Amino acid sequence: MKIKKNDKIYVAGHTGLVGSAIIRNLKINGYTNIITATRNKIDLMNQKKTLNFLKKIKPKFIFIAAAHVGGINANNIFRATFIYNNLTIQNNLINGAFQAGVKKLIFLGSSCVYPKDCKQPIKEEYLLSGPLEKTNEPYAVAKIAGIKLCESYNHQYKTDYLSIMPCNTYGPGDNYNLNSSHFLPALLKKIHQIKKKKENKLNLWGTGKPKREFIYVDDLADACVFFMNKNTKEKIINIGSGLDNTIYEISKLVLKILNVKTKIIFNKSKPDGTKRKLLDISVAKKYGWKPKTSFKKGILNTYINFKKN
Numbered sequence: 071m072k073i074k075k076n077d078k079i080y081v082a083g084h085t086g087l088v089g090s091a092i093i094r095n096l097k098i099n100g101y102t103n104i105i106t107a108t109r110n111k112i113d114l115m116n117q118k119k120t121l122n123f124l125k126k127i128k129p130k131f132i133f134i135a136a137a138h139v140g141g142i143n144a145n146n147i148f149r150a151t152f153i154y155n156n157l158t159i160q161n162n163l164i165n166g167a168f169q170a171g172v173k174k175l176i177f178l179g180s181s182c183v184y185p186k187d188c189k190q191p192i193k194e195e196y197l198l199s200g201p202l203e204k205t206n207e208p209y210a211v212a213k214i215a216g217i218k219l220c221e222s223y224n225h226q227y228k229t230d231y232l233s234i235m236p237c238n239t240y241g242p243g244d245n246y247n248l249n250s251s252h253f254l255p256a257l258l259k260k261i262h263q264i265k266k267k268k269e270n271k272l273n274l275w276g277t278g279k280p281k282r283e284f285i286y287v288d289d290l291a292d293a294c295v296f297f298m299n300k301n302t303k304e305k306i307i308n309i310g311s312g313l314d315n316t317i318y319e320i321s322k323l324v325l326k327i328l329n330v331k332t333k334i335i336f337n338k339s340k341p342d343g344t345k346r347k348l349l350d351i352s353v354a355k356k357y358g359w360k361p362k363t364s365f366k367k368g369i370l371n372t373y374i375n376f377k378k379n
Contacts, residue, residue, distance in 0.1 A: 071174055071230065072299045073101065073131055080105040080129035082114065082163055083136030088178055088236075090243045091291035092133050099295065105129055115155065120162040124170035132175035133294055134163050134216075142275070142343050144250040145206040153208035160216040164231065168223055174230045176294050177220050181237045181283075181310070181347050182210045191350035194235070194306045203344040217306060224305060232302065234294060237310035237349050241287030241368065242375035253317065254284060257324055258369075258376055264332050272325070272332050275340035278318035283310050283348050286368035289361040296359050310349035311361050327369045 073079065079096060083089035084106040096104050105127050112123045114136055138155035145152055160177065167175050184192045185200030197217070202210045220231035244255040251259070260272055293309045315323070321334050354360070363371075 071301065073295075075100050076103050077101070077130045078103045078105060078128065079131045079133070080124070080127060081133045081135065083134070086135055086137075086139075087241060087243050087245070087287055088239060088290060088294075089133070089135035091241060091287040092135060092294055094288065095291040095295050114159045114162055117158075117162045117166075121166040121169055124163075124166040124172070128170060129172060130174075131298055132163070132167050132172055133298070134160065134175060134177045136163065137178065139209075140245075140250040141252045141256065142205050142341060145209050146341070149208040152206075153212050156209060156212035157215055160212070161219065164216065164219050164223065167231075168227060168229060172229075174298065175220075175232070176298055177216050177231065177233045178294070179213045179217055179233050179235045179306075180210070181235055181308075181349055182206050182344070183213045183217065183235065184347060186344050188347065190346055191312075191348045192308070193350045194304065194308055194353060197306065205341055205343055221305060230301070231305070232297060233306045234290075234297065235306060235308045235349065236290050236293075237283040237285050237308075237347070239285055239287050239290050241372050243287070244372065244376075246376065253282065254320075254324075255376075257321060258373055261325060261328055261330055261332075262373075262376065265328075265330055270332050272321065272334045274317065274321060274334060274336050276317065276336060276342035277338055278321070278334070278336045279316055280342045280344065281314040281316050281346040281348065282320060283312075283314040284320075284365065284368075285309065285311050285361060286363040286365075286371075289363050292362070293354065293359050297354075297357070300357055302357060304353050307353050308349040308351050309354055309359075310351050311365075312349075312351050314346065314348045323365070324369055327366050328373060
């Protein structure tokens with residue numbers, strides 16, 4: 071089932087990092103009937119209001135980019151908030167979509183759904199093959215429930231609900247609050263503060279040894295629209311760059327890209343999180359999708375947007 075240019079498309083979470091990028095991609099590609107709604111218009115935590123909204127607008131396609139997200143610190147502290155809010159939002163949207171007659175949607179998951187000590191690179195089939203990373207386990211459990219909810223509706227009702235599993239995502243519109251942000255936006259903000267104050271130390275959490283894979287958000291959005299237009303046998307698809315580096319290497323590279331010279335100090339009393347989570351993106355490549363944006367270009371675009379906003 072392909073999206074026609076005038077088909078009604080609802081993007082849940084349109085103001086967030088991924089949702090706003092999906093909107094950009096849809097507009098660039100000429101889709102004209104895009105539906106969005108702010109929290110004032112629809113409370114996705116409310117089942118009845120969410121269902122009534124979906125029945126009223128009757129979208130043909132839905133992108134679920136709405137979620138309660140945060141970095142390692144926020145995930146570890148607000149564990150109940152992360153699991154409850156995400157379970158509620160996704161349950162309301164996925165079940166509401168089915169009740170409203172939506173045959174195709176994309177649910178955005180996360181690479182943290184895979185086991186902590188997973189074989190690398192991580193294939194989609196490794197889901198539920200081992201224990202999760204403890205620091206973000208509640209969030210991961212919620213996302214796994216969303217994947218299984220889509221899978222179960224497909225099995226019972228013959229819907230086409232696809233789950234996209236992205237690696238660490240960055241880009242314009244990210245969260246730069248140091249108490250709740252992910253690693254890369256926090257890194258950019260700290261480097262910006264060093265540039266402004268002319269400091270000579272960059273303080274980071276952990277040992278710097280864990281490896282991370284990153285994808286520019288517009289590449290992820292491109293993948294979402296690409297696979298909404300595909301009929302795939304697989305209903306869980308990894309999306310990433312296919313490359314990873316240590317936190318230390320990434321920090322040095324970003325400093326080089328932004329032309330900043332400073333010492334990197336790691337606070338080893340803070341948690342590292344998962345040691346490595348490189349996604350196997352061979353399924354996505356099989357269908358003809360691959361990332362387009364270099365890390366350097368992505369970082370420069372993101373930093374320009376950060377300074378502007």
